[in-house]
Amino acid sequence: MGLGGTAKKVQAIAEKAEQTYQRLNELREEVEKTQETVTETGDRVRQLETEMAEQRAVLDAVAEEVGVDLEAVSTDAHITEAESGDETEGDEDNAASEDDEDGTADEETGDDGSANGADES
Structure with a gap:
């Protein structure tokens, strides 16, 4: 093996090392952003828990x-929740097909999918 072959191999290794270094920096930035998001989310959860306790x-x-x-x-x-959960487990397929047939879904009942029908803002 000549000097030219060795130089090519060293160059290929250097390029791989540079790519790996860049990828590690990208991953480090992603991890830092994720950690910030987790911290912010934790703070929001604590704030919401406090507000809920006050409202309670x-x-x-x-x-x-x-x-x-x-x-x-x-x-x-x-x-009531347990009973409605038992009833809907067996009827989910039927309810979905009935909604498709008449095209009404939950509009007739006014069910907006929320637990209490109140605005969550």
């Missing part, structure tokens, strides 16, 4: 003043 406290106080039994309401909601 207000609702509890209002419910107590009005005389609403929160445990009974919560239990009823869970039972």
